[in-house]
Amino acid sequence: MTLRIGVIVHGPGIIDSGYAKKIIEILSKYGVVSCKLGGTMGRTAVIDGNLEDIIDISEKLLPSQSIKLLSKSNDILFLLNYGKSTVTGHTFGYKVLGNAGKDINLVQIERPGEDDGTIIQWNEKSDEILIDNIAADLDLPVIKADEVKSLVKDLTGYDKNNSCIERKIAGVSPGENIMVNGTIVGKATSDELVIIGEDNHIVDMIGGIIKQHGLEKLGEVDLSTAIVKTGLLRKADNIKPRIIEHESNDNLVVAFLDHAAEDIYKYRDVDLLVSVGDDTTLLSSDILYRFNIPIIGITDGDLDKVVLEGFKHKDSIIIQVEPGNDDIIGHEIHDCLFDGKEKINIEDISTFTSRLLDVIDKSGLEYKFVDKQLE
Incomplete structure (x- = not known):
């Protein structure tokens, strides 16, 4: 009977390194392989690598969700x-x-490919011969689950006392951004980080500095289940973005986005995106560049740098207003031009852009056009 092998690919790093494709090819020698992406940030790397036919990115799934699906x-x-x-x-x-x-x-x-690379056998069900063969193919040592658990158990997890919770975060480096459910809420100052919550709100950090504006955007959060990341979302410095041709809608569609935690890929069929916030704009510009879609970004210079390199469509416009005013102007634009809706139809982008600039002009705020967010 043919062995059925499910593969969950997580994050852009394993894809950008070339190892995702290599490992999938190796596993294909031992059985029939089906692959899903787990997490959202790897999707851009899959597109750049032209791997959509190998790695399924059709659904937005957490790694644990992909695991549950493929395990069936x-x-x-x-x-x-x-x-x-x-x-x-x-x-x-x-x-x-x-x-x-x-x-x-x-x-x-x-x-894989690193001196400290490993294969972790998380339970005793796995075929030992198969694991040993794959370990030989990749020149990696195999370690047991108990060995890993003894290393990480004290570095992670949470302590809960009534409405208070303390969540430990492992592997942090000073200066890294701290993201909770896709929103940047602070910056690490130590390699030991504890996020403290009370009544489903983050109230303090040990080993980190809170970004108040981020907490306001995040709102309520359950720290026991929240996805916490630190550092850059994509670190490769040799990215070659793949451009997919965009077919304009008969009636041009403009979308409005003011929260980076949203699924930006759902806007791949619009003709223009208005984004509010520095990091939201950076990510939106970078992702939609692949789909040949321009953006108009409303920023205030408060960039946290979530990617190493960002790409921008030639027709994109980045507008930087006075500090602390991007959200205010964003709300004005949303009310005046979108009538509070997420998407609207327009006749042409040039006229819409002029109307948007009129809204900013009427606010009386100073602003400038920014060519690059990252220097």
Whole structure:
């Protein structure tokens, strides 16, 4: 009977390194392989690598959700990840397995190509001969789950006392952005970070500085289940974006976005996007560049730099207003031009842009056009 192998690819690192494709090809020698992306940030890397026919990116799924789905129709699952360190990679696998269900037959391939790369056998169900063969193919050592758990258990997790919760975050470096559910809420000042919540709101950090504006955007959050990331969302410095031709709608469609945690890919069929916020604009511009879609970004110079390099359509316009006023102007634009809606139809982009600039002019705020957000 042919072995059915499910592969969960997580994050852009494993794709940009070339190892996702290589490992999938290796696994295909041992059985029939089906692949899904787990997480959202790897989607751009899949598109750039022209791997949509190999890695399914049609759904927006958490890694644990992809694992649960693939576990229903496969004999063994492989989680491919390229964490920024052994600690973050192993901690990620430990938490994901906890969310997905510990009885799942899961093997993690972590940081292949690095000196500290490993294959983690998360339970005893896995075929030892198969794992040894794949380890030989990749020249990686195999370690057992207990060994990993002993390393990461004290570095992660949370303590809860009534309405108060303290969440430990592993593998942090000073200066890194702290993202909770896709929103930047602070910056790390230490390699030991604890996020403190009370009544479903973040109230303090040990080893980090809170970004108040980020907390306002985030709102209520359950720290016991929240997705917390630190550092850059995509670190590769040799990215070659793949451009997919955009076919304009008969009636041009403009969308409005003011929250980076939204699924930006759902705007791949619009003709123009108005984005509010520095990092929202940076991400929107970078992603929609692949679909040949321009944006108009409303920023105030408060960029946290969530990617190493951002791309911008030749017709995109980045407008920087006075500090602290991007949200205010954004609301004005949303009310005046969009009538509070997410999407509207327009006759032409030039006229719409003029109307948008009129809204800013009437506010009396000073503004300037910015060619590049990242220098």
